[in-house]
Amino acid sequence: MQPGYILGGRYQIIRALGEGGMANVYLAHDRILDRDVSVKLLRLDLRDDPHTIKRFHREAKAASELISDNIVAVLDAGEENGTQFLVMEYVNGTDLKQYIKKHFPIPYQEVINIMEQILAGVKAAHRQGIIHRDLKPQNILINRTGLVKITDFGIAIALSEHALTQTNTVLGSVHYLSPEQARGGMATCQSDIYSLGIILYEMLTGSVPFEGETAVSIALKHFKNEVPSVREFDRRIPQALENVVLKATAKQPSDRYESVEDMADDLSSALAPSRSDEPKYRPQPNDDGETKVISSAAITEELSRFRQSGASIADSAEISRDDTRQNHKKKKRPNRHPRRRRFAIFVGVLFFLFCGVVIGLALSRPQMGTVPEVNGASLTTAKHQLENQHLRTGKIHYLTNEKVAKGRIIKTEPVSGTELRQDTTVGIWLSSGPKKIKLANYIGKNYAMVAAELEAEGVTVDRELLSSSTVAAGRIIQQDVPDGKRVFPKKTTVHFTVSSGYKEITLPDLSGKTKSEAQQFADQNALNITYQYQYSSDVEKDRVISQKPGSEAVVREGGELAVVISKGVQKKDDKTDSFTVNVTVPFSANETSSSSTSSGSNAASSSENVVQVYIRDSDHSMNSVYRQLTISKATEVSIPYTVATGKTAGYKIVRDGKTVMQDNNLTADSH
Structure with missing residues (x-):
């Protein structure tokens, strides 16, 4: 979808915000209500899939029924050229995942404030019989005022829609998946509570509890491994706050909070002094009928008790035999029946066999x-x-x-x-410690692009602007960290000198100024100034009559400024000759400048020559520069002269500090 496209005759696309597995999201402007909105547009490759369209419609229906300050509102739905779209309120901010990365560690009270807003949104959904099933930081938005909103009910289901339950398909993001969902079971309100517990864990530790190379390995950990202790990560976390995580992420749904209201109530007092000595939460033992593995320690304990009971039986038998002997003296009893004696022997053999098997199992169990x-x-x-x-x-x-x-x-x-x-x-x-990056040579590159690249790596960047007649605006002139150096991004600041382009100068009114004042202004602003002379009865000798360009005109640094200087009132007996000499100044590409311009701020490079022209006539002397210019090729210069009749004139051309041309015997007759 291109920026500027008008969707549904109303929503003008501004830019893309993100892409999902089912739809792409764009920032758009509602031209009727004059507000920004976000538009979720079903992907083109899915628009002909009836199951996807049904799921997309289900999201629109489910989300439109939810009214809460902490849930992104669905404003409109429609179809454009066979493609379904949803219009939702635009949350100008960031998602919780990025918020954690940028602000971690987050103060505990702020963690609780964010979680309470999330719980309020989930509470509103659960009251409508809707389970989110995909709660994760990427689906939780925080605007610039700190308001939290939940989005993406794309795989949410209503409890009454049993036909839509997918018991054999694991949906949702695996890092926040409940054990029952990982097994392919049906999601319940307790499944959302488990995901909320994982989100709280991530806000307290900065990472998810389980990582793995594949989604399957992570899912297995959710129903096999206990969630790690947040207090082992940071001992300053109160036990009561850790208990909220432990109870929300209990393996058995029955051990979790019965509702998000219960979780919110428990969370609200987690920092209270009255709970400072609270013991660690442990789920109650639960005999769920599954096959148990008996430890060797338990078997040993049972054998010990069995031996003790066996000893008691033997003692009783011995006492019985003593009594029998005493009675035998009084009265002789008949012999036992042989069949009973064989039965007793058989029972004894069975008993010893049983003991042998139990001891063998205990000894053969792996350590x-x-x-x-x-x-x-x-x-x-x-x-x-x-x-x-x-x-x-x-x-x-x-x-x-x-x-x-x-x-x-x-x-x-x-x-x-x-x-x-x-x-x-x-x-x-x-x-291996913080990541190091290698800095490159950025001179001549676009500052904005370089700064964005380095800041994305964590480097701090600042700049100083400097006008330049040779480097384009926005390009880097100099850097303070040498190229090739390896640095720790978050501990490094790079300073760049960046070209602001040609310096622009607003010309003042030089009328009435002396020649030296005009020359000083030209030197300070690196302007190439030329002089012409005229007789004037109104302007004092050696003062400016006029200028070109005029006052308030804007010229670039290195530009031309022509000034007319008064020669005073012309005397009747003054006879002068005027003529012009054209001189071609040769260019030298082999010389590297060691001189500076008249302003002393810029040195000529080997691809340019700085040229000063000195002339001698009735109005000029060789002690001051008549004209200064920068050339990159052989350049012709026209020099006007005014001399008294019969007198000579001259010129001197200095290129990059060296005199390259000179003539002191110029006359009107020879030109």
Whole structure:
């Protein structure tokens, strides 16, 4: 969609805002209500897909039913050339993902304020029977006043629409996916609460709890691994605030908050002093009927209890035998039946077989070790702790990291707390410190593009403007950091000197000024000034009669200024001759200038020559410059002379500080 296109006869496209899996989003202007809006336009490759169109319509219907200050409002819907579109309110700000990156660490109270607004929006959706199913920071917008709004109900479903439930398809972003969704189960209100807990985790730590090389590996961690402790990342986080994360992200939906209202209530008091000694939240044990793996410690404990009970039975039997002997003295009893004796032996054999099997299982069970928490530790410390758990150090990976010091551990794979067979390897990711970048030679390049490139890397850039007659405006003249140097972006500031182009000069009125004052003005502003002389009965001798260009005219630095100087009142007996001499000044490309212009600000380069013309006649002397110019090729200069009859004139041409032409015997007769 091109900028300027008018959609539906009303919405004028301004620019693209982003692309999604189902639609592209544009900033547009509502020409009827005179306001900016965002337009979600179904992708062209999906406009003929009936399932996608149905889902797009479902989003429009679901979102239009939601009225909340914390939900992006749907304003309109329509169709243009067979393509569906939605019109929504435009939120001028950023999404929560970018906000976290830019402002982390975020103060705890601000984290709570943002979460309370998110919870208010989700609460409004849940009350309408709508589950978002794809809650993530990218779908949460924050405007410039701090107002939070939730968007993208593209995969939200109404609880009553059972026909639309996709139990065999995992929808949503895998980093924020609930365990039941990862298994392909139906999403509930508790699924949204789990995603909210992950969002709160990211705001407190700056990263998501689970990473992996594939979406499947991340999904597996959501229903296998416990969410890491936020207090292990930052011990200053109150336990009550961590408990909100733990309860929201419990593996079993029944262990989570019953509603977002409950989560909001718990969150609102998380920083209260009365909860400073709150214990860590732990879900209640839940026997869900699944097959259990009994640990060797539990088996050993059961055997111990069994032996004790066996000893008690034996003691009772011994006492019984003593009593029998005593009674036998009094009365002789008949012998036991042989069949009973064989049965007793059989039971005994079974008992010993059972004990043997239990002991064999306990001894044959693999010995396990637990991955220790070594994030932030040195490699030596990590190896020692792994050895204590009878685990081996696996492959060492290196990553640049702004937060973790060089040589310290960023993470392990598997994560800490995971139980592994002894002698299993554990991968380690070490920080190589902040990322360094190599600076280039930016001289002559466009400043705006260079600044944008460096600032995107985290470099601070500033500039100083300087007028230049040789470098185009906006181009870099000089940089203070040498090219090829490797620097830490966030610790580096690069200063550029940038051309503002030719300096523009507004000419004053020089009428009545002396010749020396006119020359001084030309020198200060690097203007090439030429003089002509006339007799005048109105203007005092050696003062300016007129100028060209006139006063208030704007000229560039290095431009031409012609001044007419008064020769005073003409005497009757004065006889003068006037003539013009044309001189071609040769250009030299082999000389590098060591001189400066009359203003002393710019030196000539080897591709230009600075030329000063000195003349001698009735009105000029060789002590002052008649004309100054910059040439890049052989240039012809016309020199007008006025001399008393019978007198001579002369000229001298100085190029880049060296006299290259001279003639002191010019007369009117010879020219």
